[in-house]
Amino acid sequence: MTQESAQLLGQRNVADEALVEEMGEPEATSAEGEEFFIASQWQLMWWRFRRHKLALISMIVTIAIYVVAIFAGFFAPFDPRAYSAKYAYAPPQPIRFYDRTADGGIKLGLYIYDYKVEQDPETYKRTFVYDTDRKIPVRFFAEGTPYTILGLIPARVRLLAPVEENAPMFLLGADRLGRDMLSRIIFGAQISLSIGLVGVFLSFFLGIIIGGFAGYLGGLLDEVVQRLTEFLRSIPSIPLWLGLSAAVPPGWDPLMVYFAITVILSLRGWTGMARVVRGRFLSLREEDFILAAQLDGASNWRIVVRYMVPSFLSYIIARITMAVPGMILGETSLSFLGLGLRPPLISWGVLLKEAQLVRVLVSSPWLLYPGLAVVLTVLAMNFMGDGLRDAADPYA
Amino acid sequence: MLKYIARRVFVMIPTLLGISLLSFLIISLPPGSYLEAYIAQVQATGEDVTQEEIDQLEARFGLDKPVPVQYLVWMKNILTKGDFGISFDWGRPVAELIWDRLGLTVALSFSTMILTWSLAFPIAVFSAVKQYSIGDYIVTFLGFIGLATPNFLLALILMYLSFKYLDTDVGGLFSTEYMGQAWTWAKVVDFLKHVWVPAVILGVGGTAGLIRTVRANLLDELHKPYVRTARSKGLPEARLLAKYPLRLALNPFFSTVGWSLRGLVSGATIVSVVLSLPTTGPMLLRALKAQDMYLAGSFIMLLSSMTVIGTLVSDIILAAVDPRIRLGGTEG
Numbered sequence: 001m002t003q004e005s006a007q008l009l010g011q012r013n014v015a016d017e018a019l020v021e022e023m024g025e026p027e028a029t030s031a032e033g034e035e036f037f038i039a040s041q042w043q044l045m046w047w048r049f050r051r052h053k054l055a056l057i058s059m060i061v062t063i064a065i066y067v068v069a070i071f072a073g074f075f076a077p078f079d080p081r082a083y084s085a086k087y088a089y090a091p092p093q094p095i096r097f098y099d100r101t102a103d104g105g106i107k108l109g110l111y112i113y114d115y116k117v118e119q120d121p122e123t124y125k126r127t128f129v130y131d132t133d134r135k136i137p138v139r140f141f142a143e144g145t146p147y148t149i150l151g152l153i154p155a156r157v158r159l160l161a162p163v164e165e166n167a168p169m170f171l172l173g174a175d176r177l178g179r180d181m182l183s184r185i186i187f188g189a190q191i192s193l194s195i196g197l198v199g200v201f202l203s204f205f206l207g208i209i210i211g212g213f214a215g216y217l218g219g220l221l222d223e224v225v226q227r228l229t230e231f232l233r234s235i236p237s238i239p240l241w242l243g244l245s246a247a248v249p250p251g252w253d254p255l256m257v258y259f260a261i262t263v264i265l266s267l268r269g270w271t272g273m274a275r276v277v278r279g280r281f282l283s284l285r286e287e288d289f290i291l292a293a294q295l296d297g298a299s300n301w302r303i304v305v306r307y308m309v310p311s312f313l314s315y316i317i318a319r320i321t322m323a324v325p326g327m328i329l330g331e332t333s334l335s336f337l338g339l340g341l342r343p344p345l346i347s348w349g350v351l352l353k354e355a356q357l358v359r360v361l362v363s364s365p366w367l368l369y370p371g372l373a374v375v376l377t378v379l380a381m382n383f384m385g386d387g388l389r390d391a392a393d394p395y396a
Numbered sequence: 397m398l399k400y401i402a403r404r405v406f407v408m409i410p411t412l413l414g415i416s417l418l419s420f421l422i423i424s425l426p427p428g429s430y431l432e433a434y435i436a437q438v439q440a441t442g443e444d445v446t447q448e449e450i451d452q453l454e455a456r457f458g459l460d461k462p463v464p465v466q467y468l469v470w471m472k473n474i475l476t477k478g479d480f481g482i483s484f485d486w487g488r489p490v491a492e493l494i495w496d497r498l499g500l501t502v503a504l505s506f507s508t509m510i511l512t513w514s515l516a517f518p519i520a521v522f523s524a525v526k527q528y529s530i531g532d533y534i535v536t537f538l539g540f541i542g543l544a545t546p547n548f549l550l551a552l553i554l555m556y557l558s559f560k561y562l563d564t565d566v567g568g569l570f571s572t573e574y575m576g577q578a579w580t581w582a583k584v585v586d587f588l589k590h591v592w593v594p595a596v597i598l599g600v601g602g603t604a605g606l607i608r609t610v611r612a613n614l615l616d617e618l619h620k621p622y623v624r625t626a627r628s629k630g631l632p633e634a635r636l637l638a639k640y641p642l643r644l645a646l647n648p649f650f651s652t653v654g655w656s657l658r659g660l661v662s663g664a665t666i667v668s669v670v671l672s673l674p675t676t677g678p679m680l681l682r683a684l685k686a687q688d689m690y691l692a693g694s695f696i697m698l699l700s701s702m703t704v705i706g707t708l709v710s711d712i713i714l715a716a717v718d719p720r721i722r723l724g725g726t727e728g
Contacts, residue, residue: 227410230411231411231414233658234411234415234658234700234704234707235415235418235658235700235703236658236659236662236665236699236700236703237658237662238661238663238666239661239662239665239680239696239699239700240422240696242665242680242681242684243422243423244422246684246685246687246692247422247425247426249426325544332546333546333548333666336666337666338681352548352549352552356552358555361552361555361556362560368549368552368556371546371549371553374546374549378545379540379544382543382544
């Protein structure tokens, strides 16, 4: 597909075949034009989405983030719970790519510097400094501590790990117990990202059922649902979430807390979905192509499945993408305040809670790195959602 | 217009009642109560608590009755005496504790709103008039980052930077000498000196959102035929802009007050905790953690009511500014 036909796509509607003929453009009847008119809706969406470079890049970034989260064991250099008091609050070690040999030449090779602890003779404050005499070689696909892929297949190969198993490597620094921040951020992604997805699917499920029925049946039910969503939406989210999460008993096991928090986040999330679904349902019912299908004698089932669902599914997918970041931010905020997820679970919010005290933050600013992960993820998902929305709605 | 206002106020009443019910429900949810925790604490120190004392305490806090009765008693006292119950944790009436903090929350939200508007308007107009310029791209890019960064993260970063490089603490809303003092002119000035930090932090997301809305609105208007007509008639660009498109683009400022207020109250809760501001946030959090139910419930209820009333006010302003809304509203 060339640039011209891509532009054509932006200017014209799929249904505007007649218009194209009127204009009598020769290209429109060429092979490319043919391809354009027989393309499925999803293909058209993809073509349109592809033009949006930023959205495309964001999609790649988003997929990459999810892949890293799924195969966290491989991408993380260490077990996120492995601690060593010796390296508490150790600063990040920059990776070095080349080394000088004795005769002044340059030798390529990955390594980092070991730490050396210096103590201030007056204040007795201990600080880490890099020991440039002791180099720790690191290697891609090195054998590290054992882990399991998806909790099933045991493995040892890590993307990047020190050649010697017990050598210290803290590319993004260490936390208060000497745990590797990078590994913790990567494992934190598993929970932060999945809570976003699960939460959105839950609210989407509730929204599509409640909103769909309200829009379809109308009348009193519709009125009640409308008032209920309006009511829930009028309450500021954080106080509501805080109140509900405070009700989660502290004795619950982490998995239960995880589900409880997801449900709490969805409790308000579904209202947005219900509104969208209901609105779409109502407006689609009035569309000409639905009327045409009805006049054609298509059954209700066929109208819903063949015409209505495809024309709002794409839109819903775009909305889902845009709702995930909100969920992620919600979880992060709750855990940050200490009312969401709690250790031993690792999420970005749980990690950021460690950065709450200014005193700690000033001496170890690398504790803010999980925040960078949040911003990057949310940014990528927002751009991707934007692009999807534009691609999903041919009238935009 | 009066009819419209009356109708809206009438519709608001069940919403407010619903909010009070939900707030009470939320705080009655946690298993166990403050009292149980308190008794366990006393017993831990080696003292004995008799059943009589427990009954007395229960009766004093009204905890011996079933939850619906507790709610009705609570509501009755609020509506008739302005009494929100007693805070177990502080040992004082809730009404004594909350108004100061709620007032400061309102002041903070209001300051943020003013800041958001005064920043968003010129930037959005610039961004729309100079569409696709470098400035427009920079604004759009910064806007997206502003939307993606959680408030509390911004607060943490700002706190870190000011601590590290300026050696000052940006937390708090007053200098130490004004804390707990009555409001004087000097205190107001001191408040303004402090409030801009949380206001900027809270306002970033809202400003970014508002810029996008106003920019999109204005762009829609700028491509309409009447603008072209006016331009072809030789109207100077600045006058042309101010005459019609700008007025229409102003709508979002009022129509978004509702949700931006909700966002502000939400954001203020968490940012106040980070910056330790004397607003509702830290106290609400503490009350929730300590199961101080009347205090927590009053906060949740009043914060929610505040946003509902704020939305109503913005709707009324919007109806006053734009007659189309007033007319459309009467039929629903």
